[in-house]
Amino acid sequence: MTNPTNDVLSFNAVYVTPSSEIARVREEESVNLYIDIQETGTLIGFIGQTSVHVGDAVSLVSSVTVDGVSIPFTKQLTDKRVYWDVSLALARAATIVVTLGDLSGSFSLLNGTLPPGLSITPKGLITGRVTNITAPPEPYSFTVRYKNTSHTHDRRFVIFAEGKDYPAFFNPDQLQPQEKETELGFSYRSLATLNRGEGYALTLDIYDPDGVLPGFVLRKVTGFRPNSGKFGGLPNDLEIVGQTIQGVVAADACPGKYFFEVVLNDSGRDGAIFMIEILAPIASVIGVIPHV
Incomplete structure:
Protein backbone atom coordinates (compact mmCIF):
# COMPACT_ATOMS: atom_id res chain seq x y z
CA MET A 1 0.00 0.00 0.00
CA THR A 2 1.39 3.36 -0.94
CA ASN A 3 0.96 6.71 0.67
CA PRO A 4 -2.46 7.96 -0.46
CA THR A 5 -1.51 11.62 -0.08
CA ASN A 6 0.40 13.56 -2.70
CA ASP A 7 1.87 15.98 -0.19
CA VAL A 8 5.58 16.33 -0.91
CA LEU A 9 7.85 15.73 2.08
CA SER A 10 9.50 18.91 3.29
CA PHE A 11 13.24 18.70 3.99
CA ASN A 12 14.79 20.66 6.81
CA ALA A 13 18.50 21.49 6.70
CA VAL A 14 20.76 21.41 9.76
CA TYR A 15 24.31 22.73 9.70
CA VAL A 16 26.91 20.16 10.68
CA THR A 17 29.77 22.67 10.54
CA PRO A 18 29.67 24.57 13.86
CA SER A 19 29.18 28.33 13.99
CA SER A 20 32.71 29.28 14.95
CA GLU A 21 36.22 29.67 13.57
CA ILE A 22 36.41 27.11 10.78
CA ALA A 23 39.92 27.70 9.42
CA ARG A 24 43.19 29.60 9.68
CA VAL A 25 44.76 30.42 6.33
CA ARG A 26 47.85 32.21 5.05
CA GLU A 27 48.43 34.38 2.01
CA GLU A 28 49.03 32.37 -1.19
CA GLU A 29 47.52 29.25 0.42
CA SER A 30 45.03 27.26 -1.65
CA VAL A 31 41.77 26.62 0.19
CA ASN A 32 39.08 23.97 -0.38
CA LEU A 33 36.74 23.87 2.60
CA TYR A 34 33.19 22.55 2.60
CA ILE A 35 30.38 23.91 4.75
CA ASP A 36 28.63 20.71 5.78
CA ILE A 37 24.86 20.50 6.08
CA GLN A 38 22.40 17.61 6.46
CA GLU A 39 18.86 17.58 5.11
CA THR A 40 16.16 15.38 6.55
CA GLY A 41 12.43 15.10 6.12
CA THR A 42 10.28 13.73 8.96
CA LEU A 43 6.67 12.57 9.05
CA ILE A 44 4.42 10.36 11.12
CA GLY A 45 3.56 7.36 8.97
CA PHE A 46 0.30 5.48 8.96
CA ILE A 47 -0.46 1.78 9.25
CA GLY A 48 0.39 -0.05 6.04
CA GLN A 49 2.50 2.77 4.57
CA THR A 50 5.20 1.64 2.11
CA SER A 51 6.30 4.85 0.40
CA VAL A 52 6.93 8.56 0.80
CA HIS A 53 6.46 11.27 -1.81
CA VAL A 54 9.77 13.20 -1.79
CA GLY A 55 9.37 15.26 -4.95
CA ASP A 56 12.39 16.38 -6.94
CA ALA A 57 14.70 15.21 -4.13
CA VAL A 58 14.03 11.56 -4.94
CA SER A 59 17.39 11.00 -6.64
CA LEU A 60 19.20 12.48 -3.60
CA VAL A 61 17.78 10.18 -0.91
CA SER A 62 20.45 8.22 0.95
CA SER A 63 18.58 6.60 3.83
CA VAL A 64 15.13 5.90 5.26
CA THR A 65 14.51 5.03 8.90
CA VAL A 66 11.37 3.96 10.74
CA ASP A 67 11.45 4.77 14.45
CA GLY A 68 15.23 5.00 14.18
CA VAL A 69 15.74 1.71 12.34
CA SER A 70 17.18 1.88 8.84
CA ILE A 71 15.23 0.04 6.17
CA PRO A 72 16.06 -0.82 2.55
CA PHE A 73 14.27 1.23 -0.09
CA THR A 74 14.09 1.91 -3.82
CA LYS A 75 13.73 5.18 -5.70
CA GLN A 76 11.08 5.69 -8.35
CA LEU A 77 12.01 8.74 -10.37
CA THR A 78 8.77 8.79 -12.40
CA ASP A 79 6.43 9.31 -9.47
CA LYS A 80 9.10 10.90 -7.24
CA ARG A 81 8.72 8.46 -4.36
CA VAL A 82 10.85 6.17 -2.28
CA TYR A 83 9.39 2.70 -1.66
CA TRP A 84 10.10 -0.14 0.69
CA ASP A 85 8.95 -3.73 0.57
CA VAL A 86 5.42 -4.56 1.64
CA SER A 87 6.89 -6.90 4.24
CA LEU A 88 8.15 -3.74 5.96
CA ALA A 89 4.82 -1.92 5.78
CA LEU A 90 4.16 0.05 8.93
CA ALA A 91 2.27 -2.02 11.49
CA ARG A 92 1.45 1.13 13.49
CA ALA A 93 1.92 4.87 13.34
CA ALA A 94 5.66 5.50 13.34
CA THR A 95 8.21 8.25 12.74
CA ILE A 96 9.70 8.09 9.24
CA VAL A 97 12.90 10.01 8.57
CA VAL A 98 14.22 10.42 5.03
CA THR A 99 17.81 11.70 4.73
CA LEU A 100 19.37 13.19 1.62
CA GLY A 101 22.92 12.30 0.65
CA ASP A 102 23.37 15.38 -1.53
CA LEU A 103 22.10 18.94 -1.46
CA SER A 104 18.63 19.78 -2.67
CA GLY A 105 19.29 23.51 -2.32
CA SER A 106 22.25 25.82 -2.66
CA PHE A 107 24.62 28.02 -0.63
CA SER A 108 25.34 31.70 -1.01
CA LEU A 109 27.23 34.39 0.87
CA LEU A 110 24.57 36.45 2.65
CA ASN A 111 26.79 39.10 4.25
CA GLY A 112 30.23 39.70 5.68
CA THR A 113 33.53 39.13 3.95
CA LEU A 114 35.58 36.11 2.98
CA PRO A 115 39.38 36.49 2.91
CA PRO A 116 40.51 38.04 -0.40
CA GLY A 117 40.73 35.45 -3.17
CA LEU A 118 38.12 33.10 -1.69
CA SER A 119 34.52 32.51 -2.75
CA ILE A 120 31.75 30.05 -1.94
CA THR A 121 30.15 27.80 -4.53
CA PRO A 122 26.46 26.77 -4.56
CA LYS A 123 27.61 23.41 -3.18
CA GLY A 124 29.07 25.08 -0.08
CA LEU A 125 32.72 24.82 -1.07
CA ILE A 126 34.84 27.76 0.08
CA THR A 127 37.62 27.76 -2.46
CA GLY A 128 40.38 29.84 -4.02
CA ARG A 129 43.87 31.14 -3.30
CA VAL A 130 44.27 33.65 -0.49
CA THR A 131 45.71 36.99 -1.67
CA ASN A 132 46.56 40.47 -0.39
CA ILE A 133 46.53 39.71 3.33
CA PHE A 170 67.21 46.68 5.68
CA ASN A 171 66.20 49.94 4.12
CA PRO A 172 68.65 50.09 1.19
CA ASP A 173 69.33 53.76 1.92
CA GLN A 174 70.82 52.85 5.29
CA LEU A 175 73.31 50.52 3.61
CA GLN A 176 74.73 53.27 1.41
CA PRO A 177 77.34 54.32 0.60
CA GLN A 178 79.15 50.99 0.53
CA GLU A 179 82.90 50.78 0.97
CA LYS A 180 85.27 47.92 0.21
CA GLU A 181 87.42 46.47 2.97
CA THR A 182 90.89 46.19 1.46
CA GLU A 183 92.19 43.19 3.41
CA LEU A 184 89.25 40.73 3.19
CA GLY A 185 87.36 42.23 0.28
CA PHE A 186 83.86 42.47 1.74
CA SER A 187 81.57 45.48 1.41
CA TYR A 188 80.35 47.43 4.44
CA ARG A 189 78.65 50.62 5.53
CA SER A 190 80.61 53.03 7.70
CA LEU A 191 78.29 54.31 10.41
CA ALA A 192 80.31 56.66 12.60
CA THR A 193 83.67 57.89 13.79
CA LEU A 194 83.68 58.25 17.56
CA ASN A 195 85.97 59.25 20.40
CA ARG A 196 86.38 57.40 23.66
CA GLY A 197 83.65 58.41 26.08
CA GLU A 198 81.38 59.60 23.28
CA GLY A 199 77.72 58.59 23.24
CA TYR A 200 76.14 57.07 20.18
CA ALA A 201 72.69 55.85 19.08
CA LEU A 202 71.46 54.67 15.70
CA THR A 203 68.23 52.83 14.97
CA LEU A 204 68.52 50.23 12.24
CA ASP A 205 65.92 50.93 9.57
CA ILE A 206 64.27 47.57 8.89
CA TYR A 207 61.07 46.79 7.05
CA ASP A 208 59.05 43.60 7.34
CA PRO A 209 55.99 43.17 5.08
CA ASP A 210 54.54 40.85 7.75
CA GLY A 211 54.32 43.80 10.11
CA VAL A 212 56.19 41.90 12.84
CA LEU A 213 59.88 42.69 13.05
CA PRO A 214 62.21 39.73 13.59
CA GLY A 215 65.02 39.36 16.09
CA PHE A 216 68.68 39.92 15.27
CA VAL A 217 71.90 38.01 15.38
CA LEU A 218 75.08 40.05 15.81
CA ARG A 219 78.19 38.45 14.34
CA LYS A 220 81.77 39.54 14.63
CA VAL A 221 83.65 39.88 11.36
CA THR A 222 86.89 37.92 11.78
CA GLY A 223 90.05 37.17 9.85
CA PHE A 224 91.96 40.43 10.28
CA ARG A 225 95.72 40.38 10.75
CA PRO A 226 96.99 41.11 14.27
CA ASN A 227 97.90 44.72 14.91
CA SER A 228 95.97 45.80 11.83
CA GLY A 229 93.80 48.18 13.85
CA LYS A 230 90.72 46.22 12.76
CA PHE A 231 88.45 44.34 15.15
CA GLY A 232 85.31 42.16 15.02
CA GLY A 233 82.22 43.20 16.94
CA LEU A 234 80.94 46.40 18.50
CA PRO A 235 83.27 48.82 20.32
CA ASN A 236 83.37 48.32 24.08
CA ASP A 237 80.16 49.44 25.87
CA LEU A 238 78.09 49.73 22.72
CA GLU A 239 75.23 47.26 22.29
CA ILE A 240 72.11 46.58 20.25
CA VAL A 241 68.86 47.12 22.15
CA GLY A 242 65.82 46.29 20.06
CA GLN A 243 66.69 47.87 16.73
CA THR A 244 69.06 50.49 18.15
CA ILE A 245 72.86 50.47 18.42
CA GLN A 246 73.51 52.54 21.50
CA GLY A 247 75.83 53.27 24.39
CA VAL A 248 78.87 55.30 25.39
CA VAL A 249 82.25 54.23 24.02
CA ALA A 250 84.43 52.87 26.80
CA ALA A 251 87.18 55.13 28.02
CA ASP A 252 89.71 52.36 27.42
CA ALA A 253 88.39 51.28 24.01
CA CYS A 254 91.14 50.37 21.59
CA PRO A 255 91.34 52.78 18.67
CA GLY A 256 90.61 51.23 15.31
CA LYS A 257 87.83 50.06 13.02
CA TYR A 258 85.17 47.72 14.42
CA PHE A 259 83.33 45.53 11.92
CA PHE A 260 80.13 43.64 12.73
CA GLU A 261 77.38 41.91 10.81
CA VAL A 262 73.67 42.19 11.66
CA VAL A 263 71.62 39.21 10.47
CA LEU A 264 67.82 39.28 10.56
CA ASN A 265 66.45 36.01 11.89
CA ASP A 266 63.81 35.47 9.20
CA SER A 267 65.48 37.08 6.21
CA GLY A 268 67.09 34.04 4.65
CA ARG A 269 69.62 36.46 3.25
CA ASP A 270 73.15 37.51 4.05
CA GLY A 271 73.41 40.04 6.83
CA ALA A 272 74.54 43.64 6.47
CA ILE A 273 78.09 44.53 7.60
CA PHE A 274 78.66 47.82 9.38
CA MET A 275 81.73 49.59 10.74
CA ILE A 276 82.27 52.04 13.58
CA GLU A 277 85.69 53.67 13.94
CA ILE A 278 87.14 54.70 17.31
CA LEU A 279 89.72 57.45 17.14
CA ALA A 280 93.00 57.37 19.01
CA PRO A 281 93.18 59.93 21.84
CA ILE A 282 95.13 63.11 21.14
CA ALA A 283 98.20 63.08 23.36
CA SER A 284 98.87 66.16 25.43
CA VAL A 285 102.20 67.66 24.60
CA ILE A 286 103.83 69.79 27.24
CA GLY A 287 106.42 72.00 25.70
CA VAL A 288 109.00 74.31 27.45
CA ILE A 289 109.17 77.79 26.07
CA PRO A 290 112.82 78.79 26.30
CA HIS A 291 113.82 82.12 27.64
CA VAL A 292 115.43 84.39 25.10
Whole structure:
Protein backbone atom coordinates (compact mmCIF):
# COMPACT_ATOMS: atom_id res chain seq x y z
CA MET A 1 0.00 0.00 0.00
CA THR A 2 1.39 3.36 -0.94
CA ASN A 3 0.96 6.71 0.67
CA PRO A 4 -2.46 7.96 -0.46
CA THR A 5 -1.51 11.62 -0.08
CA ASN A 6 0.40 13.56 -2.70
CA ASP A 7 1.87 15.98 -0.19
CA VAL A 8 5.58 16.33 -0.91
CA LEU A 9 7.85 15.73 2.08
CA SER A 10 9.50 18.91 3.29
CA PHE A 11 13.24 18.70 3.99
CA ASN A 12 14.79 20.66 6.81
CA ALA A 13 18.50 21.49 6.70
CA VAL A 14 20.76 21.41 9.76
CA TYR A 15 24.31 22.73 9.70
CA VAL A 16 26.91 20.16 10.68
CA THR A 17 29.77 22.67 10.54
CA PRO A 18 29.67 24.57 13.86
CA SER A 19 29.18 28.33 13.99
CA SER A 20 32.71 29.28 14.95
CA GLU A 21 36.22 29.67 13.57
CA ILE A 22 36.41 27.11 10.78
CA ALA A 23 39.92 27.70 9.42
CA ARG A 24 43.19 29.60 9.68
CA VAL A 25 44.76 30.42 6.33
CA ARG A 26 47.85 32.21 5.05
CA GLU A 27 48.43 34.38 2.01
CA GLU A 28 49.03 32.37 -1.19
CA GLU A 29 47.52 29.25 0.42
CA SER A 30 45.03 27.26 -1.65
CA VAL A 31 41.77 26.62 0.19
CA ASN A 32 39.08 23.97 -0.38
CA LEU A 33 36.74 23.87 2.60
CA TYR A 34 33.19 22.55 2.60
CA ILE A 35 30.38 23.91 4.75
CA ASP A 36 28.63 20.71 5.78
CA ILE A 37 24.86 20.50 6.08
CA GLN A 38 22.40 17.61 6.46
CA GLU A 39 18.86 17.58 5.11
CA THR A 40 16.16 15.38 6.55
CA GLY A 41 12.43 15.10 6.12
CA THR A 42 10.28 13.73 8.96
CA LEU A 43 6.67 12.57 9.05
CA ILE A 44 4.42 10.36 11.12
CA GLY A 45 3.56 7.36 8.97
CA PHE A 46 0.30 5.48 8.96
CA ILE A 47 -0.46 1.78 9.25
CA GLY A 48 0.39 -0.05 6.04
CA GLN A 49 2.50 2.77 4.57
CA THR A 50 5.20 1.64 2.11
CA SER A 51 6.30 4.85 0.40
CA VAL A 52 6.93 8.56 0.80
CA HIS A 53 6.46 11.27 -1.81
CA VAL A 54 9.77 13.20 -1.79
CA GLY A 55 9.37 15.26 -4.95
CA ASP A 56 12.39 16.38 -6.94
CA ALA A 57 14.70 15.21 -4.13
CA VAL A 58 14.03 11.56 -4.94
CA SER A 59 17.39 11.00 -6.64
CA LEU A 60 19.20 12.48 -3.60
CA VAL A 61 17.78 10.18 -0.91
CA SER A 62 20.45 8.22 0.95
CA SER A 63 18.58 6.60 3.83
CA VAL A 64 15.13 5.90 5.26
CA THR A 65 14.51 5.03 8.90
CA VAL A 66 11.37 3.96 10.74
CA ASP A 67 11.45 4.77 14.45
CA GLY A 68 15.23 5.00 14.18
CA VAL A 69 15.74 1.71 12.34
CA SER A 70 17.18 1.88 8.84
CA ILE A 71 15.23 0.04 6.17
CA PRO A 72 16.06 -0.82 2.55
CA PHE A 73 14.27 1.23 -0.09
CA THR A 74 14.09 1.91 -3.82
CA LYS A 75 13.73 5.18 -5.70
CA GLN A 76 11.08 5.69 -8.35
CA LEU A 77 12.01 8.74 -10.37
CA THR A 78 8.77 8.79 -12.40
CA ASP A 79 6.43 9.31 -9.47
CA LYS A 80 9.10 10.90 -7.24
CA ARG A 81 8.72 8.46 -4.36
CA VAL A 82 10.85 6.17 -2.28
CA TYR A 83 9.39 2.70 -1.66
CA TRP A 84 10.10 -0.14 0.69
CA ASP A 85 8.95 -3.73 0.57
CA VAL A 86 5.42 -4.56 1.64
CA SER A 87 6.89 -6.90 4.24
CA LEU A 88 8.15 -3.74 5.96
CA ALA A 89 4.82 -1.92 5.78
CA LEU A 90 4.16 0.05 8.93
CA ALA A 91 2.27 -2.02 11.49
CA ARG A 92 1.45 1.13 13.49
CA ALA A 93 1.92 4.87 13.34
CA ALA A 94 5.66 5.50 13.34
CA THR A 95 8.21 8.25 12.74
CA ILE A 96 9.70 8.09 9.24
CA VAL A 97 12.90 10.01 8.57
CA VAL A 98 14.22 10.42 5.03
CA THR A 99 17.81 11.70 4.73
CA LEU A 100 19.37 13.19 1.62
CA GLY A 101 22.92 12.30 0.65
CA ASP A 102 23.37 15.38 -1.53
CA LEU A 103 22.10 18.94 -1.46
CA SER A 104 18.63 19.78 -2.67
CA GLY A 105 19.29 23.51 -2.32
CA SER A 106 22.25 25.82 -2.66
CA PHE A 107 24.62 28.02 -0.63
CA SER A 108 25.34 31.70 -1.01
CA LEU A 109 27.23 34.39 0.87
CA LEU A 110 24.57 36.45 2.65
CA ASN A 111 26.79 39.10 4.25
CA GLY A 112 30.23 39.70 5.68
CA THR A 113 33.53 39.13 3.95
CA LEU A 114 35.58 36.11 2.98
CA PRO A 115 39.38 36.49 2.91
CA PRO A 116 40.51 38.04 -0.40
CA GLY A 117 40.73 35.45 -3.17
CA LEU A 118 38.12 33.10 -1.69
CA SER A 119 34.52 32.51 -2.75
CA ILE A 120 31.75 30.05 -1.94
CA THR A 121 30.15 27.80 -4.53
CA PRO A 122 26.46 26.77 -4.56
CA LYS A 123 27.61 23.41 -3.18
CA GLY A 124 29.07 25.08 -0.08
CA LEU A 125 32.72 24.82 -1.07
CA ILE A 126 34.84 27.76 0.08
CA THR A 127 37.62 27.76 -2.46
CA GLY A 128 40.38 29.84 -4.02
CA ARG A 129 43.87 31.14 -3.30
CA VAL A 130 44.27 33.65 -0.49
CA THR A 131 45.71 36.99 -1.67
CA ASN A 132 46.56 40.47 -0.39
CA ILE A 133 46.53 39.71 3.33
CA THR A 134 48.27 41.97 5.83
CA ALA A 135 49.63 40.65 9.11
CA PRO A 136 48.91 40.22 11.97
CA PRO A 137 46.15 37.60 11.62
CA GLU A 138 42.74 39.14 10.97
CA PRO A 139 39.31 37.54 11.47
CA TYR A 140 36.97 37.52 8.49
CA SER A 141 33.37 37.05 9.62
CA PHE A 142 30.65 36.11 7.18
CA THR A 143 27.16 34.63 7.04
CA VAL A 144 26.33 31.73 4.74
CA ARG A 145 22.79 31.11 3.58
CA TYR A 146 21.47 27.70 2.57
CA LYS A 147 18.12 27.63 0.80
CA ASN A 148 16.10 24.70 -0.49
CA THR A 149 12.52 24.56 -1.74
CA SER A 150 10.98 24.81 1.72
CA HIS A 151 13.50 26.32 4.13
CA THR A 152 16.17 28.99 4.47
CA HIS A 153 19.02 28.56 6.96
CA ASP A 154 21.74 31.08 7.86
CA ARG A 155 24.88 30.56 9.88
CA ARG A 156 27.79 32.82 10.86
CA PHE A 157 31.40 31.65 10.44
CA VAL A 158 34.89 33.06 10.94
CA ILE A 159 38.10 32.43 9.00
CA PHE A 160 41.38 33.86 10.32
CA ALA A 161 43.80 34.95 7.61
CA GLU A 162 47.38 36.19 7.88
CA GLY A 163 49.99 37.41 5.46
CA LYS A 164 52.70 35.33 3.94
CA ASP A 165 55.91 35.05 5.93
CA TYR A 166 57.81 37.60 3.88
CA PRO A 167 61.47 38.15 4.77
CA ALA A 168 62.47 41.37 6.51
CA PHE A 169 65.16 43.57 5.00
CA PHE A 170 67.21 46.68 5.68
CA ASN A 171 66.20 49.94 4.12
CA PRO A 172 68.65 50.09 1.19
CA ASP A 173 69.33 53.76 1.92
CA GLN A 174 70.82 52.85 5.29
CA LEU A 175 73.31 50.52 3.61
CA GLN A 176 74.73 53.27 1.41
CA PRO A 177 77.34 54.32 0.60
CA GLN A 178 79.15 50.99 0.53
CA GLU A 179 82.90 50.78 0.97
CA LYS A 180 85.27 47.92 0.21
CA GLU A 181 87.42 46.47 2.97
CA THR A 182 90.89 46.19 1.46
CA GLU A 183 92.19 43.19 3.41
CA LEU A 184 89.25 40.73 3.19
CA GLY A 185 87.36 42.23 0.28
CA PHE A 186 83.86 42.47 1.74
CA SER A 187 81.57 45.48 1.41
CA TYR A 188 80.35 47.43 4.44
CA ARG A 189 78.65 50.62 5.53
CA SER A 190 80.61 53.03 7.70
CA LEU A 191 78.29 54.31 10.41
CA ALA A 192 80.31 56.66 12.60
CA THR A 193 83.67 57.89 13.79
CA LEU A 194 83.68 58.25 17.56
CA ASN A 195 85.97 59.25 20.40
CA ARG A 196 86.38 57.40 23.66
CA GLY A 197 83.65 58.41 26.08
CA GLU A 198 81.38 59.60 23.28
CA GLY A 199 77.72 58.59 23.24
CA TYR A 200 76.14 57.07 20.18
CA ALA A 201 72.69 55.85 19.08
CA LEU A 202 71.46 54.67 15.70
CA THR A 203 68.23 52.83 14.97
CA LEU A 204 68.52 50.23 12.24
CA ASP A 205 65.92 50.93 9.57
CA ILE A 206 64.27 47.57 8.89
CA TYR A 207 61.07 46.79 7.05
CA ASP A 208 59.05 43.60 7.34
CA PRO A 209 55.99 43.17 5.08
CA ASP A 210 54.54 40.85 7.75
CA GLY A 211 54.32 43.80 10.11
CA VAL A 212 56.19 41.90 12.84
CA LEU A 213 59.88 42.69 13.05
CA PRO A 214 62.21 39.73 13.59
CA GLY A 215 65.02 39.36 16.09
CA PHE A 216 68.68 39.92 15.27
CA VAL A 217 71.90 38.01 15.38
CA LEU A 218 75.08 40.05 15.81
CA ARG A 219 78.19 38.45 14.34
CA LYS A 220 81.77 39.54 14.63
CA VAL A 221 83.65 39.88 11.36
CA THR A 222 86.89 37.92 11.78
CA GLY A 223 90.05 37.17 9.85
CA PHE A 224 91.96 40.43 10.28
CA ARG A 225 95.72 40.38 10.75
CA PRO A 226 96.99 41.11 14.27
CA ASN A 227 97.90 44.72 14.91
CA SER A 228 95.97 45.80 11.83
CA GLY A 229 93.80 48.18 13.85
CA LYS A 230 90.72 46.22 12.76
CA PHE A 231 88.45 44.34 15.15
CA GLY A 232 85.31 42.16 15.02
CA GLY A 233 82.22 43.20 16.94
CA LEU A 234 80.94 46.40 18.50
CA PRO A 235 83.27 48.82 20.32
CA ASN A 236 83.37 48.32 24.08
CA ASP A 237 80.16 49.44 25.87
CA LEU A 238 78.09 49.73 22.72
CA GLU A 239 75.23 47.26 22.29
CA ILE A 240 72.11 46.58 20.25
CA VAL A 241 68.86 47.12 22.15
CA GLY A 242 65.82 46.29 20.06
CA GLN A 243 66.69 47.87 16.73
CA THR A 244 69.06 50.49 18.15
CA ILE A 245 72.86 50.47 18.42
CA GLN A 246 73.51 52.54 21.50
CA GLY A 247 75.83 53.27 24.39
CA VAL A 248 78.87 55.30 25.39
CA VAL A 249 82.25 54.23 24.02
CA ALA A 250 84.43 52.87 26.80
CA ALA A 251 87.18 55.13 28.02
CA ASP A 252 89.71 52.36 27.42
CA ALA A 253 88.39 51.28 24.01
CA CYS A 254 91.14 50.37 21.59
CA PRO A 255 91.34 52.78 18.67
CA GLY A 256 90.61 51.23 15.31
CA LYS A 257 87.83 50.06 13.02
CA TYR A 258 85.17 47.72 14.42
CA PHE A 259 83.33 45.53 11.92
CA PHE A 260 80.13 43.64 12.73
CA GLU A 261 77.38 41.91 10.81
CA VAL A 262 73.67 42.19 11.66
CA VAL A 263 71.62 39.21 10.47
CA LEU A 264 67.82 39.28 10.56
CA ASN A 265 66.45 36.01 11.89
CA ASP A 266 63.81 35.47 9.20
CA SER A 267 65.48 37.08 6.21
CA GLY A 268 67.09 34.04 4.65
CA ARG A 269 69.62 36.46 3.25
CA ASP A 270 73.15 37.51 4.05
CA GLY A 271 73.41 40.04 6.83
CA ALA A 272 74.54 43.64 6.47
CA ILE A 273 78.09 44.53 7.60
CA PHE A 274 78.66 47.82 9.38
CA MET A 275 81.73 49.59 10.74
CA ILE A 276 82.27 52.04 13.58
CA GLU A 277 85.69 53.67 13.94
CA ILE A 278 87.14 54.70 17.31
CA LEU A 279 89.72 57.45 17.14
CA ALA A 280 93.00 57.37 19.01
CA PRO A 281 93.18 59.93 21.84
CA ILE A 282 95.13 63.11 21.14
CA ALA A 283 98.20 63.08 23.36
CA SER A 284 98.87 66.16 25.43
CA VAL A 285 102.20 67.66 24.60
CA ILE A 286 103.83 69.79 27.24
CA GLY A 287 106.42 72.00 25.70
CA VAL A 288 109.00 74.31 27.45
CA ILE A 289 109.17 77.79 26.07
CA PRO A 290 112.82 78.79 26.30
CA HIS A 291 113.82 82.12 27.64
CA VAL A 292 115.43 84.39 25.10
